[in-house]
Amino acid sequence: MDNLVEEFNVYRSKMNDKLLADNNLLVKRIFNLDTNAYQEGALNVKTKELLGLVASTVLRCDDCIKYHLETSYKNGVTKEEMMEAMGIATLVGGTIVIPHLRRAYQFWEALENN
Amino acid sequence: MDNLVEEFNVYRSKMNDKLLADNNLLVKRIFNLDTNAYQEGALNVKTKELLGLVASTVLRCDDCIKYHLETSYKNGVTKEEMMEAMGIATLVGGTIVIPHLRRAYQFWEALENN
Amino acid sequence: MDNLVEEFNVYRSKMNDKLLADNNLLVKRIFNLDTNAYQEGALNVKTKELLGLVASTVLRCDDCIKYHLETSYKNGVTKEEMMEAMGIATLVGGTIVIPHLRRAYQFWEALENN
Amino acid sequence: MDNLVEEFNVYRSKMNDKLLADNNLLVKRIFNLDTNAYQEGALNVKTKELLGLVASTVLRCDDCIKYHLETSYKNGVTKEEMMEAMGIATLVGGTIVIPHLRRAYQFWEALENN
Amino acid sequence: MDNLVEEFNVYRSKMNDKLLADNNLLVKRIFNLDTNAYQEGALNVKTKELLGLVASTVLRCDDCIKYHLETSYKNGVTKEEMMEAMGIATLVGGTIVIPHLRRAYQFWEALENN
Amino acid sequence: MDNLVEEFNVYRSKMNDKLLADNNLLVKRIFNLDTNAYQEGALNVKTKELLGLVASTVLRCDDCIKYHLETSYKNGVTKEEMMEAMGIATLVGGTIVIPHLRRAYQFWEALENN
Numbered sequence: 001m002d003n004l005v006e007e008f009n010v011y012r013s014k015m016n017d018k019l020l021a022d023n024n025l026l027v028k029r030i031f032n033l034d035t036n037a038y039q040e041g042a043l044n045v046k047t048k049e050l051l052g053l054v055a056s057t058v059l060r061c062d063d064c065i066k067y068h069l070e071t072s073y074k075n076g077v078t079k080e081e082m083m084e085a086m087g088i089a090t091l092v093g094g095t096i097v098i099p100h101l102r103r104a105y106q107f108w109e110a111l112e113n114n
Numbered sequence: 115m116d117n118l119v120e121e122f123n124v125y126r127s128k129m130n131d132k133l134l135a136d137n138n139l140l141v142k143r144i145f146n147l148d149t150n151a152y153q154e155g156a157l158n159v160k161t162k163e164l165l166g167l168v169a170s171t172v173l174r175c176d177d178c179i180k181y182h183l184e185t186s187y188k189n190g191v192t193k194e195e196m197m198e199a200m201g202i203a204t205l206v207g208g209t210i211v212i213p214h215l216r217r218a219y220q221f222w223e224a225l226e227n228n
Numbered sequence: 229m230d231n232l233v234e235e236f237n238v239y240r241s242k243m244n245d246k247l248l249a250d251n252n253l254l255v256k257r258i259f260n261l262d263t264n265a266y267q268e269g270a271l272n273v274k275t276k277e278l279l280g281l282v283a284s285t286v287l288r289c290d291d292c293i294k295y296h297l298e299t300s301y302k303n304g305v306t307k308e309e310m311m312e313a314m315g316i317a318t319l320v321g322g323t324i325v326i327p328h329l330r331r332a333y334q335f336w337e338a339l340e341n342n
Numbered sequence: 343m344d345n346l347v348e349e350f351n352v353y354r355s356k357m358n359d360k361l362l363a364d365n366n367l368l369v370k371r372i373f374n375l376d377t378n379a380y381q382e383g384a385l386n387v388k389t390k391e392l393l394g395l396v397a398s399t400v401l402r403c404d405d406c407i408k409y410h411l412e413t414s415y416k417n418g419v420t421k422e423e424m425m426e427a428m429g430i431a432t433l434v435g436g437t438i439v440i441p442h443l444r445r446a447y448q449f450w451e452a453l454e455n456n
Numbered sequence: 457m458d459n460l461v462e463e464f465n466v467y468r469s470k471m472n473d474k475l476l477a478d479n480n481l482l483v484k485r486i487f488n489l490d491t492n493a494y495q496e497g498a499l500n501v502k503t504k505e506l507l508g509l510v511a512s513t514v515l516r517c518d519d520c521i522k523y524h525l526e527t528s529y530k531n532g533v534t535k536e537e538m539m540e541a542m543g544i545a546t547l548v549g550g551t552i553v554i555p556h557l558r559r560a561y562q563f564w565e566a567l568e569n570n
Numbered sequence: 571m572d573n574l575v576e577e578f579n580v581y582r583s584k585m586n587d588k589l590l591a592d593n594n595l596l597v598k599r600i601f602n603l604d605t606n607a608y609q610e611g612a613l614n615v616k617t618k619e620l621l622g623l624v625a626s627t628v629l630r631c632d633d634c635i636k637y638h639l640e641t642s643y644k645n646g647v648t649k650e651e652m653m654e655a656m657g658i659a660t661l662v663g664g665t666i667v668i669p670h671l672r673r674a675y676q677f678w679e680a681l682e683n684n
Contacts, residue, residue, distance in 0.1 A: 011672075012672070015672035015673075015675060015676060016672070018675055018679075019671065019672065019675055022649075022653060022675070024650075024653040024654065024656075024657050026489065026492070026493050026654075026657035026658070026660070026661060027653065027656070027657045027660060027671070029485075029489055030489065030657075030660055030661060030665065030668075031668075033433055033482065033485055033486065033489075034433065034665050034668070036482070037429065037430055037433050037482050038430070041422075041426050042420065042422040042423045042425075042426050043392075043423055043426045043427065047389055047392065048426070048430060050385075050389065050393060051392060051393065051396045051427055051430050051431075052430060052434065054393045054396055054397050055396050055397065055399075055400045055430065055431060055434040055435065055666075056434065056666065057397075058322075058397045058400060058401055059400055059401070059434070059435065059664075059666045060175070061630070061666040061669060062669075063668075063669035064434070064665070064666055064668075064669065078384065079136075080138075080383075080384040081384045081385055083136060083138040083141065083384075084138065084140075084383050084384050084385045084390070085385065085393055086138075086141070087138050087140035087141045087144075087379065088140070088379055088380070088390060088393050088394060088397065089393075089397060090140075090141060090144055090322075091140060091144060091322065091323055091375055091376065091379050092322050092323050092324055092394065092397040092398065092401070092406070093322040093324070093397065093401065094173075094286075094318075094319065094320050094321040094322030094323075094324075094325070095144065095148050095178070095319055095320050095322075096169075096170065096173045096175040096178055096320055096321070096322075097322070098144075098145075098148070098177075098178075099175060099176075099177035099178065101133065101141070102125075102126070102129035102130070102133065102177075103129075105129060105132060105133055105136070106129060109132075140375065140378070140379050143371075143375055144375065147319055147368065147371055147372065147375075148319065150368070151315065151316055151319050151368050152316070155308075155312050156306065156308040156309045156311075156312050157278075157309055157312045157313065161275055161278065162312070162316060164271075164275065164279060165278060165279065165282045165313055165316050165317075166316060166320065168279045168282055168283050169282050169283065169286045169316065169317060169320040169321065170320065172283045172286060172287055172550075173286055173287070173320070173321065174631070178320070192270065193592075194269075194270040194594075195270045195271050197270075197592060197594040197597065198269050198270050198271045198276070198594065198596075199271065199279055200594075200597070201265065201594050201596035201597045201600075202265055202266070202276060202279050202280060202283065202596070203279075203283060204550075204596075204597060204600055205261055205262065205265050205550065205551055205596060205600060206280065206283040206284065206287070206292070206550050206551050206552055207283065207287065207550040207552070208514075208546075208547065208548050208549040208550030208551075208552075208553070208629075209547055209548050209550075209600065209604050209634070210548055210549070210550075210625075210626065210629045210631040210634050211550070212600075212601075212604070212633075212634075213631060213632075213633035213634065215589065215597070216581075216582070216585035216586070216589065216633075217585075219585060219588060219589055219592070220585060223588075239558075240558070243558035243559075243561060243562060244558070246561060246565075247557065247558065247561055250535075250539060250561070252536075252539040252540065252542075252543050254540075254543035254544070254546075254547060254603065254606070254607050255539065255542070255543045255546060255557070257599075257603055258543075258546055258547060258551065258554075258603065259554075261596065261599055261600065261603075262551050262554075264596070265596050283552075284552065287550075287552045288403070289516070289552040289555060290555075291554075291555035291558075292551070292552055292554075292555065307364075308366075311364060311366040311369065312366065312368075314366075314369070315366050315368035315369045315372075316368070318368075318369060318372055319368060319372060322401075323372065323376050323406070324397075324398065324401045324403040324406055326372075326373075326376070326405075326406075327403060327404075327405035327406065329361065329369070330353075330354070330357035330358070330361065330405075331357075333357060333360060333361055333364070334357060337360075400664075402517070421478075422480075425478060425480040425483065426480065426482075428480075428483070429480050429482035429483045429486075430482070432482075432483060432486055432664075433482060433486060433664065433665055434664050434665050434666055435664040435666070436515075436628075436660075436661065436662050436663040436664030436665075436666075436667070437486065437490050437520070437661055437662050437664075438511075438512065438515045438517040438520055438662055438663070438664075439664070440486075440487075440490070440519075440520075441517060441518075441519035441520065443475065443483070444467075444468070444471035444472070444475065444519075445471075447471060447474055447475055447478070448471060451474075489661055490661065493657065493658055493661050494658070497650075497654050498648065498650040498651045498653075498654050499620070499651050499654045499655065503617055503620065504654070504658060506613075506617065506621060507620060507621065507624045507655055507658050507659075508658060508662065510621045510624055510625050511624050511625065511628045511658065511659060511662040511663065512662065514625045514628060514629055515628055515629070515662070515663065520662070534612065536611075536612040537612045537613055539612075540611050540612050540613045540618070541613065541621055543607065544607055544608070544618060544621050544622060544625065545621075545625060547603055547604065547607050548622065548625040548626065548629065548634070549625065549629065
């Protein structure tokens with residue numbers, strides 16, 4: 001099951017490296033913003049990761065969900081907190097979010113089994 | 115080909131069971147609404163399934179499309195009716211719907227071959 | 229209240245005329261498809277209008293919702309049927325659909341008061 | 343400026359009352375879930391309101407944004423916290439979010455001037 | 457009719473100034489990227505403006521459409537070129553794009569009458 | 571790597587043939603519009619393909635992206651031009667576009683290695 005996490009991270013890393021090496025300035029700057037946006041500020045890192053998770057979920061971006069599940073997990077978000085955030089995302093975004101919720105739950109289990 | 119249907123149903127069932135066992139009240143209630151929404155009312159079940167199918171299609175949720183294709187099929191929707199509904203969805207939602215239409219058509223064939 | 233209906237129809241008509249006069253062939257053909265898509269076929273007109281209504285609602289297009297509310301109303305869709313369709317749209321599309329549901333309900337009242 | 347807040351609340355209240363009086367069970371239950379979802383749980387109310395705000399913003403639902411801005415404001419969210427949440431929403435959802443950010447900022451000022 | 461252009465620009469300018477004065481670094485950087493992204497590169501400015509216009513149109517962001525219509529107009533895009541771009545956007549994005557096409561056409565006329 | 575291109579084309583071709591053989595008039599007409607929309611007009615083919623690419627990217631339709639990457643490639647779009655178009659799409663559509671950008675870059679490499 002934990003292959004799910006590694007496969008995702010390996011592909012993501014490999015392609016990010018290629019994209020950054022390509023030297024398109026706009027893309028590089030967007031990547032750079034993305035790295036900085038979730039750092040401690042008026043809101044703490046855990047809250048920001050949950051905001052990123054919910055935004056990714058209602059926009060139904062599986063890879064973005066996986067990324068924020070992993071960073072949330074590493075920053076001490078509990079399963080119960082994650083599920084409350086995902087519940088709000090499912091309510092706001094509707095039942096079309098449910099397939100992403102299934103895959104998110106599976107990925108969270110993979111994170112716990114890692 | 116009919117593995118397509120079984121694979122979908124098995125994964126969906128397994129993850130739904132886990133999500134419901136997780137005991138997040140909001141998620142459980144949304145699942146419950148989802149079960150009841152398509153029952154006979156002022157509109158009949160067949161019409162409601164087609165509404166669910168078209169909503170899922172324009173929102174481009176493959177798993178939701180599969181689910182409503184299967185329930186439509188089981189409730190006696192014909193291929194011609196399904197295609198008219200999917201045609202409207204493709205017109206309203208645009209050519210980005212076409213890849214989902216391809217997969218939907220393949221899934222419908224799998225349902226027929228089951 | 230019934231000004232709501234007339235204002236919508238007058239603006240829609242005026243701009244459609246201008247767009248069709250502009251003579252862009254692709255746009256004209258899309259308009260033409262749109263006119264024909266909701267005609268009687270394997271599915272009846274009423275069902276097709278409800279499909280158009282639900283597609284428009286989950287995609288949150290107020291003008292499209294108004295158009296299909298009016299054609300639904302003219303084709304004998306009852307308020308109860310309309311509300312069942314809109315309920316499914318709100319469940320599938322999530323609570324972000326609610327503001328559109330409010331405006332749809334107001335427009336339906338305007339149709340009834342016309 | 344503070345008319346902005348009152349106008350929004352009056353229309354929202356009036357139409358919600360009508361929708362609930364209409365007695366469509368599915369719609370009533372969705373409204374009910376919406377009321378309960380943001381209550382204290384594993385996550386506190388303030389965090390949940392920010393999750394609702396960011397979900398509404400990336401899905402670009404102005405009325406939903408207004409609602410969560412008001413509840414966030416009433417629950418003690420500071421302008422700086424709101425802006426950090428909206429910044430993440432703009433990054434995740436892209437520059438198409440910016441027009442909603444403008445209107446959100448204007449609404450927040452109206453809340454402060456109330 | 458040309459008030460349409462001025463009203464849009466005045467509100468946009470006023471709120472952008474407020475947002476930039478607010479000093480949220482992430483928001484400021486996104487605004488900065490937005491300014492630079494449409495400058496001459498491997499693709500010329502006119503092509504980039506049309507890309508921005510089509511992206512804004514399929515994502516159905518009226519204010520973004522207005523902005524790119526104005527910059528397209530100022531960079532010498534003809535009405536015929538604009539309509540071909542908008543036609544592609546309507547085909548890809550579906551008939552839900554049509555209400556935005558109506559408003560875009562009206563705004564283009566306002567630009568021409570300015 | 572070049573299997574990526576062939577697999578995509580084979581599946582797309584096979585299912586398009588089935589859909590066209592199904593004889594739903596609306597679907598056939600939409601396919602027909604799709605074929606004609608990208609032909610030389612006031613805008614040249616290369617520009618139109620880039621418009622189709624950006625529209626597909628901000629709407630996050632991987633198969634549509636692949637299709638327009640391939641037609642762009644065949645019409646002489648350079649990697650640098652493609653990346654500028656995709657950069658604009660990522661800025662307008664937000665960081666949720668990034669996973670599609672990764673897959674697009676991989677597909678472009680497959681096109682080059684074909």
